[in-house]
Every structure is written in C-alpha cells, then in structure tokens.
Amino acid sequence: MTTTPATPVRTRFAPSPTGFLHLGGARTALYSWAFARHFGGTFVLRIEDTDLERSTPEAVQAIIDGMQWLGLDHDEGPFYQMQRMDRYREVVAQMLSAGTAYLCYSSPEEVEAMRERMRAAGEKPRYDGTWRPDEGKTLPPVPADRKPVVRFKNPLDGDVTWNDVVKGSITISNRELDDLVIARPDGTPTYNFCVAVDDWDMKITHVLRGDDHVNNTPRQINILRAIGAPLPEYGHLPMILGSDGQKLSKRHGAVSVMEYPAQGYLPEAMLNYLARLGWSHGDDEVFSMAQFCEWFNLEHLTASAAQFNNEKLAWLNNHWIKQADNARLGELVKPRMLEAGAVFEGGPDLATVLGLMKERSNTTNELADAAMLFFRAPQPDPALLAQHLSDAVKPALALFAERIATVEWTKEAIAAMLKEVLAANGLKMPQIAMPLRLIVTGQLQTPAIDAVLQIFGRDAVAARVAKYL
Ligand code: GLU
Secondary structure: OOOOOOOOOEEEEOOOOOOOOEHHHHHHHHHHHHHHHHOOOEEEEEEOOOOOOOOOHHHHHHHHHHHHHHOOOOOEEEEEHHHHHHHHHHHHHHHHHHOOEEEEOOOHHHHHHHHHHHHHOOOOOOOOOOOOOOOOOOOOOOOOOOOOEEEEOOOOOOEEEEEEOOOEEEEEEHHHOOOOEEEOOOOOEOHHHHHHHHHHHOOOOEEEEEHHHOOOHHHHHHHHHHOOOOOOEEEEEOOEEOOOOOEOOHHHOOOEOOHHHHHOOOHHHHHHHHHHOOEOOOOOOOOOHHHHHHHOOOOOEOOOOEEOOHHHHHHHHHHHHHHOOHHHHHHHHHHHHHHOOOOOOOOOOHHHHHHHHHHHOOOHHHHHHHHHHHOOOOOOOHHHHHHHOOOOOHHHHHHHHHHHOOOOOOHHHHHHHHHHHHHHHOOOHHHHHHHHHHHHHOOOOOOOHHHHHHHHOHHHHHHHHHOOO
C-alpha cells in the first residue's frame, strides 16, 4: 500500500442518518479522509438515507456538524441516496436486460415457506431459485396480480475473495450467498445494491467501514462484477468497545461525537485519539492531523477491537489544551464562565489567565471553572480567614500592602518582595501566601501566588488587600 495507487484515490464516508455521529463513525470518516489526503485524493460524503423510517434531517445535520467540528472536510457531496432513485432504477433495468438480474414472483409467504423447509432440513435458508432463469429451465407461469421483486443472479459456484486492508484475506463461498433482492415490488432498490452502484458511480477506490459490513462485501463485489465495475479495496475496521470490553454504549460515557465539545474536548484531541484507536505508527501517541495524513497509508491498521479509554482521551486533551492558542481557548471558555457569573470588565486579561491555568486542565470546562477565580468577587470563608490571617501575620500583610505601590509588577519582583516581607516578620512563605490567596481570590487552591498576583494587577490586589488591614 505504500506505493502510490495507479488511479486517483477516492474514498467515501457513507453514514446512515439514523442518529448522531458516533465515535465509530467518526473514526471511519477520519481514516477515509486522511487516506484521501495522504494521496491528494478525493473524499466523498454520501448520506445513505433510504431507510425512510429511521432517517431524519436532524441526523443528517448531526453528521455534518460532527464532521465540521472535527474538520473532516469533504470534497464532493453530500450525495443523498434518496435523490439517486432514478439512477438505481436505470441500473436495475440494465441488469434485467443483461440477464444478471431476474424477476421473481415468489410471494413473501412462499419465500418464508422455502426457508422454513431448508431450516428443517438443516440447511442454510436461502431463496431456492424458483424464478431464476437458468439455461434450459422452464419458469412457472407468471401469477396474475402479483408484482415481482428483482433478484440478483448471484454466481452459484466459486468463492468471493478480497484482501481486506485491515483483516487480511477473506473468502466467502458463493453457496453462502442468496440471490439477493435488489428491487422491491414497488421498484425501490435495496441497500447492498445502492451501495454498489454508488461506489461505482462515485469511482470509489478504497472503502473503509465498520466490520459489521463484512457480510455485505461479497454481495457488493458480486454486483460490482456483474455490472462491469472495477472493485475498490476494502478495509473493515473492528468495533470500538467500552473500557470493560463490552460494546460501546451510553453507560461508558458519551458515544455521540458532539457531546465532546460540550464537555470541553478539543477536536484535535479527539482526532488524535481516534487516529490511534485502530492504527499505530511505532510508539507515537501525540501527533497533529497534518502528521497523521502524512503517515496514514493503510498500513498498521489494528485488526482486533479497540477499547475506548477516557483517561487517555483526557490526557491527550490536556496536551492539546496546553498547545492551543490562549485567545482561542478564551472563546471556548467564555460562555460557560459568563453562565457562572464571571465579570470580565475591569478584570485581568482572559488569555493571560488561561495561559496560567491550562497546565492542569483536562477539558476546557475544567479550565473555565479554574479561571473563574480571576473573574468573580472573592468571598473568603470567615473561619478560614481567621485561621490564616492570624495576629502574627497581620503586620506582614500591612507591610505587603505598603510595598504594592512601588514594587515592579512582574512575577519575579513580586516574589522577591514577598520574601523580604516574610524575612522582616520572621515568617515562612505559606504563612503569607495562604491569607493572600483567600483575600485576593477567595480560595486556598490557586497556582503560584506571585503569578496569581501579577495577573490580577496592582490595583486589584491593592483594593482587595486594603479591606483586611
Ligand atoms: N451506511 C452504512 C453505515 O452507516 C455504511 C455503509 C458503507 O460504508 O458501505 O453503517
């Protein structure tokens, strides 16, 4: 796979819009996108919306929103299968006239009865070929008033083999495969048929999808062969499991991609995480999407199921928060902070605050909550204050207040000044740092006191300290 493919690479993401964009879907989209980018190819978005009962416009929007959040931009589409019905009908008609498909007048009851007979005989239930126009065979008389389905004339013998880019060589015997219904009595085409026609028309060269589709692949390959279409490469990605090895579900946390921005995850962290969840590049754990696209050539895909690990995702998110531009983080944390009553006017510079606070934040929500201490009026607990602002400490606070006006307002100068104040009063750092934290921020846990004071600014610190002299 490292050699450049002979034809331009064209991949697709083909979700069924029946819910939200879940993590498995997002990973499929990411791999298809990255592989197209790797070879400067084309990434197509196709909406498989033929299941009218389960497809909704909201779900289409959720997929588009999710991909947009992740930055997985498509080059073509979205194409909607429901808008391609005429094309499918056209191919059905061509197949009927070419003899690769046939009309089948067996009623649903008859089909069920033949399956029942086969089950009873210990065989795999399948259509028995009553209406299959094999050579030298006389077909039954066409029943009046019954609309036929169209069945694909699946090869009777031989195997379908493909070299799956994830799972290796897979072979399915044609005896396992039914003469698939490709159009229903009302003429509507069926799932596997639509996918085959689309992959053909959209000139898809590489199909990456979940391994719940492995059973569909030999059917699609047979249809593609019958219509004279070139075969794409296939890669079936294993499921994503929860941390307990069970199928990923709600009880493991968020399964919808769009819950992650709401919880304060950055798209680059999610992408980095999903990229490693089913693929590896040596020991590399942290990488950008530009780097991923450069590496991702369909080698080193993991054949075994991946387990979702929230801690690792949080760790990556912390990494990418630390890398992120502070002004961008500001836009992300502001709404949550405003909701919590933050007052930005007259306060310190938000970006500077975030630069200080982001080191320990696993999510931007945590960051927003941590940054609040700079943007609300401090309300120190009186009991804590009494404990930390003892009579022994008060003279030091007074000296500190005096020095505020003249000290150079840098972290280093403030730290040096604090040391002098402590030395003059025979105190140790925590003895002044704790009451100062309470007075200035209202809480005992903050980053280093010199950095906190510096960011608050001279006037704000002076005003807050003055109240306790
Ligand atoms: N529509 C299918 C799904 O959402 C994907 C089909 C495909 O990728 O071939 O699972």
